[in-house]
Amino acid sequence: MTAAVVPFLESMREAAAQARLPGSGLAWLDAARDEAMRAFTEDGLPDQRNELWKYTSLRALARHGFAARDDEAATRGVDIDRLLLPGVDGPCAVFVNGAFRADLSSFEELPQGVRVRSLADALRDDAEPLRFLLAGRAGDDDDGFMLLNRALAADGLLVDVAGGVRAGVPLHVVHAGVAARAATAWHLRSLIELGEGARLDIVEHHVDDAGTGHLANLVCDVNVHERARLDWTIVQRAGEDATLLRRCQVRLHDEAALDLHELELGGKLARHELRVDLAGERSRFDQRGAFALHGRRHVDMEVLVTHRGRDSVSDAIWRGVAGGRARGVVHGRILVQSGADGADGSFYNKNLLLSPDAEIDTRPALEIYADEVKANHGATVGQIDEGMLFYLRSRGVPLDLARHMLVRAFCAVALDGIQPAALREHCEALLAEQLPELAE
Amino acid sequence: MLKIENLHARIGGKEILKGLSLQVKAGEVHAIMGPNGAGKSTLGNVLAGRPGYEVTEGTVTFDGANLLGMEPEARAAAGVFLAFQYPVEIPGVNNTYFLRAALNAQRKARGEAELDSVEFLKLVRAKVKDMGMTPELLNRAVNEGFSGGEKKRNEVFQMALLEPRLAILDETDSGLDIDALKQVAAGVNALRSPDRGFLVITHYQRLLDYIVPDFVHVLADGTIVESGDARLARELEAHGYAWVRERRPAEADA
Amino acid sequence: MMATQPDELQAALSRRYDAGFVTDIEAFSLPPGLDEDTIHALSALKEEPEWMTDWRLQAYRRWLKMAPPAWAHLKLAPIDFQAISYYSAPKNRPKSLDEVDPKLLEAYDKLGVPLHERARLAGVAVDAVFDSVSVANTARDQLAKVGVIFCSMSEAIREHGDLVREYLGSVVPQGDNYFAALNSAVFSDGSFVFIPEGVRCPMELSTYFRINAGHTGQFERTLIIAEAGSMVSYLEGCTAPMRDDNQLHAAVVELVALERANIKYSTVQNWYPGDENGKGGIYNFVTKRGECRGDDSRISWTQVETGSAITWKYPSCVLRGDRSVGEFHSVALTHHHQQADTGTKMVHIGRDTKSKIVSKGISAGRSQNSYRGLVKVGKDAVNARNHTRCDSILIGKQCGSHTFPYVEVKNPTAIVEHEASTSKISDDQLFYCRSRGIGEEDAVSMIVDGFCKQVFRELPMEFAVEAKKLLEVSLEGAIG
Secondary structure (H helix, E strand, O other): OHHHHHHHHHHHHHHHHHOOOEEEEEHHHHHHHHHHHHHHHHHHOOOOOOOHHOOOOOOOHHHHOEEEEOOOOOOOOOHHHHHHOOOOOOOOOOOOEEEEEOOOOOOOOOOOEEEEHHHHHHHHHHHHHHHHOOOOOOOOOOOHHHHHHHHOOOOOOEEEEEEOOEEEOEEEEEEEEEEOOEEEEEEEEEEEOOOOOOOEEEEEEEOOOEEEEEEEEEEEEEEOOOOOOEEEEEHHHEEOEEEEEEEEEEEEEEOOEEEEEEEEEEEEEEEEEEEEEOOOOOEEEEEEEEEOOOOOOOOEEEEEEOOOOOOOOEEEEEEEEOOOEEEEEEEEEEOOOOOOOOOOOEEEEEEEEEHHHHHHHHEEEEEOOOOOEEEEEEEEOOOOOHHHHHHHHHOOOOOOOHHHHHHHEEEEEHHHHHHOHHHHHHHHHHHHHHHHHHHH | OOOEEEEEEEOOEEEEEEEEEEEEEOOOOOEEOOOOOHHHHHHHHHHHHHEEEEEEEEEEEOEEEEEHOOOHHHHHHHHHEOOOOOOEEEEEEEHHHHHHHHHHHHHOOOOOOOHHHHHHHHHHHHHHOOOOHHHHHHEEEEEOOOOOOHHHHHHHHHHHHOOOOOEEEEEOOOOOOOOHHHHHHHHHHHOOOOOOEEEEEEEEOOHHOOOOOOOOEEEEOOOOEEEHHHHHHHHHHHHHHHHHHHHHHHHHHO | OOOOOHHHHHHOOOOOOOOOOOOOOOOEEOOOOHHHHHHHHHHHOOOOOOOHHHHHHHHHHHHHOOOOOOOOOOOOOOOOOHHHHHOOEEOOOOOOOOHHHHHHHHHHHHOOOOOOHHHHHOOOOEEEOOEEEEEEOOOOOHHHHHEEEEHHHHHHHHHHHHHHHHHOOOOOOOOOOHHHHHHHHHHOOOOEEEOOOOEEOOOOOEEEEOOOOOOEOOOOOEEEOOOOOEEEEEEEEEEEEOOOOOEEEEEEEEEEEOOEEEEEEEEEOOOOOOOOOOOOOEEEEEEEEEEEEOOOOOEEEEEEEEOOOEEEEEEEEEEEOOOOEEEEEEEEEEOOOEEEEEEOEEEEOOOOOOEEEEEEEEOOOOOEEEEEEEEEOOOOOOOEEEEEEEEEEEEEEOOEEEEEEEEOOOOOEEEEEEEEEEEOOOOHHHHEEEEEHOOHHHHHHHHHHHHHHHHOOOOOOHHHHHHHHHHHHHOOOOOO
């Protein structure tokens, strides 16, 4: 296993050796980073025997080395307008090649009680409060990328919404990859905290230049306290040669809610491992997601929901469309732990396979250890419905347009709830842009 | 306008139409009646170009052009409209968007200017009003959650909007109560004109009380076995389809 | 004639695990332990030809290099393969039914399997496997007339060596998995069925397996070959006595369906599940696979699994022939400390292939019940169709029910649909039954029976009756 990962492993080792990461010199942080690097060196990258990586091979990635940083990331000129999504022109946090850009970000419109900082700044100012986040012991669930993140995270976003505060305006978070001297790897660690009864909207945008070939390894912890609510929209347009690995760990306390919309369009490899812990009673997780892939894109959506609180609810719907030589992977697991009586979990995934070289692997799973439970899942793989296609054509709609209409309709359930309307329309347009290439 | 000669067609390897011939001129309303399994719906589907129906023999021309060689959308653009027996639900496709896409595609194919959204909305609202339908239907997905009757009325509404030259109504009366039947018939009658032909496929004579046909044809076992005027429909109602079958050999001998 | 059946079964299956008697028959066993000498000895005892001995040795050498599977959802103690005896046979092997030890026949009576009765009345040919050696085989003459071969695997190796050589291991290769490799090395006996071209087997073929001697593993090997245009229905019933220790059962079943052939394989499995505290019980690790090798062939698996401490089996279909069809119908019920991990694999290779999966899981007590299934549509499997429906009910707070489907599709003309639900047994249904005067336990049985109906319908009549009774017995004490 380790023999094959030499270039990747070496580049990561070098990154660790030469790094002057923010917070370096703090004994606890150095120790945690060293330990994680040691563990990574031992474990290497996850392989396909790991159930969560069953359909995503990292053999190709392992043959690549990555530069430890883009030295000019803090100063590179970028066209900010291209990075921002319509409908969210308020406060924004912008990362370019893994570095927080204060010059491009603005938080003035955020109300009192909403605090946004970069991890690098926070480590310089006062690292101690971050100890619980960064010095936590490696867990059984930590795969190679999580370990790398523990060892090498140099920046990230810290958002804190005080109890009872409603942010009012959405916070735009942009992760941009732009051309650098070499293909670069970056690791970000973020934390989002919503106090009791707080409300926050986040619109996250992943957008890259072509040809960057970078690796972004993002880990985000989210804590939504009692009766707080997070509305989160993710638009992912990673570059076609970029690798984007995201792991997001959400804990929902009593009556807390997470409402997530996700549109995944890009990436040579784009993975989102979302772990939602419905720890609190009557906590609720809703997700509506769609991916539409062409070329050689590979998207891997791992949705791992754990019901621990009584009467907790999860409701996820994913739609996938794969054309070209693309591969879509969906894993939706609902785990209901003993004691989570009244839990109601559902996960539905439908897919359209549009080309002979595309592939869909879908895997819903139920693990139930309580009896007062409702749990359902479903998964389908199929094609555009012939009856619908004929109906549209019989009314004069040309074949290509009819196909587009039906693919858009297929994904509509994932996009319909996106707010504001301007953003939703933009998402629809982004999806429409993909359509002509999907059938190839 | 429509000329069908010796049409043979099959689906799934089974021959359904076995040498059907029929001519519809502009301004005429033809009713096709017949027992279940006679091939009535197959005829409608073959004319509209539904995939899976294989024509093995015969010709169909529409205004002199070979209809069978045209894609479904080209047939629609040429003016052929099929009101489906079972209109499919298409969740996620907004009705207004769908109708505008259809109308503009047809206009474009005919070399007419496309309608912008303001013009289109004006037109579609007027047609909704004419048909006595609720404007709310425009915001819904195509046929989604419509009752059986609403679906059938929606088909006639689409016909009114798209103004075809040949309208084929495939058992548009089935499953309708008397009020809905009258509404549908009124919609169709309003569209009767000297330059438009109708092919009304029905199992029962009831509809023909409201849409009085110029010609009635009885379809049995894939061919037209009897033709006449509106009186034929009433005789059928009185005697049943068995009556035609009994008469047929006698006529053949004669 | 069927009218007497329920009463017999009623008595046989009355309460508790009544199949759990120990038959006192002298047995000849090899001493525990496994090495190449054991295999030579086993093969010699069975008077096998050299090719068979070599085949076993080859499998054994493979097995040595393999690691036991990492159990996904199962908890078990490591198995000491050296503590198992790999051969146990009743002494004084009978030549015909009349010579069968009366105690053995009595044993079958207790199981509700009155051998000759069943053979005569129900038109079932019974090849009873008592421990490892086939002891009785009825109705062979009738089968021989139409050219059907139905005999023990040992006999088939001696009498029909060419057929066995051609097909053995062709569906489940030696190295397929750890237990298949072990079985290939040490299989003791089993059934062999050959249905010649165009023959519709005139009766249901049935084998009753039974593990009797303590500390013996049972390693049957079953091979069914259905030639072009033939048809066969095969029934397998399994019971085992109560023992405090765990016994290993690692069978391999291979089915080959050639063009237009149709094989229906039904199992009712009630091996000893262990006691309420999880002590004892069978480890049931079985590899069952059928290959629809010819065009338009069909293989259908139906199973009712109520027994064993641990069940690990995935009766599968490889749909190689064009237009071939695979089906899997399953009821798996677990109670007390039982663990079941069962499901199927449908591998679509040919064009226009179809598969259907219906799985019903019932978990009670502290048991764990998992469905694990794979539907795989290969690149060339044009127009493949699959429909899967998995439902599970939970009875009680300490059991678990899990569903792990895998769907892999590489062809854009395929349509694959999977749906699953898990819930508690319905309070409304229970209340409705009880308000009509039906006791709670009976109401549960009734609801569970209804829940399983779709699968029971696939079973031959007498098996369906038995399956229903088994569920009732197995669920006893699940409420309250």
